[in-house]
Ligand SMILES: NC(=O)C1=CN([C@@H]2O[C@H](COP(=O)(O)OP(=O)(O)OC[C@H]3O[C@@H](n4cnc5c(N)ncnc54)[C@H](OP(=O)(O)O)[C@@H]3O)[C@@H](O)[C@H]2O)C=CC1
């Protein structure tokens with residue numbers, strides 16, 4: 001891979017300000033999902049190396065948390081500037097290891113950097129409170145302090161943004177952090193560490209350990225010095241990690257799976273709904289926790305929506321993310337392709353009708369045809385399970401009550417979307433949907449200024465926005481006799 005700045009291509013972990021190997025010297029391969037070829041190796045670390053990183057983060061904490069917020073903000077701002085300057089290289093590394101089209105990778109680098117910019121600004125605004133005392137002899141004050149050493153475990157679908165959405169508020173609040181990126185996409189994380197170092201983030205404040213996720217995860221969730229865990233990934237692993245955190249009562253933020261409904265009412269602008277649906281379903285080849293999992297379309301506009309949508313989906317270009325024409329890259333692994341195919345086959349066997357697409361595109365490679373299926377109904381697995389791929393199932397409905405009930409009939413509660421031009425209905429449905437986020441007449445809801453997160457088994461806490469720093473802070477109440 002030719003980079004303008006070759007030093008951004010790092011193949012060693014970053015702990016206590018140093019580039020390190022695993023104690024055993026063992027490594028794990030990073031694969032290009034477009035070709036299946038090995039593009040790099042990173043250290044196969046485990047519990048011992050994770051513990052060293054936790055101890056480094058603990059040692060670095062006193063100096064970092066007592067730095068004036070303005071100084072922490074300046075350092076974070078430099079990190080943001082460096083990400084902007086190196087956006088081309090960062091995006092190329094991401095497409096190489098993750099597969100997403102280069103334009104989407106550039107978009108993610110900007111999105112990732114925006115969390116650093118935002119929280120650099122928020123660092124200076126962590127106000128306390130003065131509480132009017134019920135008695136004359138006391139003064140009551142609330143101050144907010146960094147929670148301490150934090151841990152983060154991040155997924156492969158957004159290899160940069162899921163790191164900065166956690167690390168930026170942590171560092172802004174005065175915490176230090178140890179991060180375990182997904183083994184599929186560690187190169188983006190390590191490039192961020194290189195830029196963090198150049199920005200002047202002190203040794204031990206920002207650490208990246210790569211390798212055995214279960215072993216590192218056990219250490220990060222079990223070590224008493226770690227005060228908080230933030231995880232983005234599947235609901236089963238989130239459940240496991242939450243349980244592991246119980247013995248040391250850590251604060252936990254979880255951003256887990258979704259089963260997003262996308263509802264098109266009979267009063268919707270159908271053409272606008274088709275455009276919104278394309279973004280909400282096919283971004284990152286459908287590998288996003290806020291990607292639509294189920295389309296519910298009113299009987300009166302079902303055929304119109306389905307045929308217009310299928311026509312647009314059939315035009316999507318699938319290919320290598322480095323090809324400028326590509327809109328849909330490869331899926332992350334062969335296992336992911338198998339899972340998407342299995343869910344699709346189950347639906348077809350149970351009576352779903354393929355409008356476009358319908359299968360993986362190439363023997364041995366990880367390309368999957370953007371697919372739309374109609375006549376989808378109860379009992380098909382993809383209505384309950386996260387597809388995480390470019391398959392769009394369409395279900396028909398006939399009343400508002402019915403569709404709200406169907407949309408809420410899931411253990412998940414992350415993102416939801418609907419299209420309607422009836423103002424009263426917009427309020428009614430937005431209030432009745434049991435989701436942390438509701439897109440109304442839009443398919444794109446993410447940015448750094450809004451609280452991203454879910455209810456039910458989609459997780460705990462919110463990331464981004466003025467609320468996103470709360471999880472990295474503790475309240476301390478001071479009671480003074482006067
Ligand atoms: N909410 C979201 O954004 C995401 C949801 N998913 C959902 O999960 C499905 C499976 O994807 P998958 O990548 O396997 O998701 P996982 O939840 O298994 O992986 C997410 C992260 O957790 C790590 N991890 C896995 N097992 C453990 C463990 N025992 N202890 C500590 N960390 C662990 C992974 O590391 P490593 O990869 O190195 O093993 C990765 O960093 C997807 O199809 C999708 O439905 C997946 C990713 C993101």
Ligand SMILES: O=C(O)CCCC(=O)O
Pocket residue numbers: 157158162232255287288289290446452
């Ligand atoms: O967890 C994910 O899938 C990443 C969220 C992408 C986004 O912020 O929109």
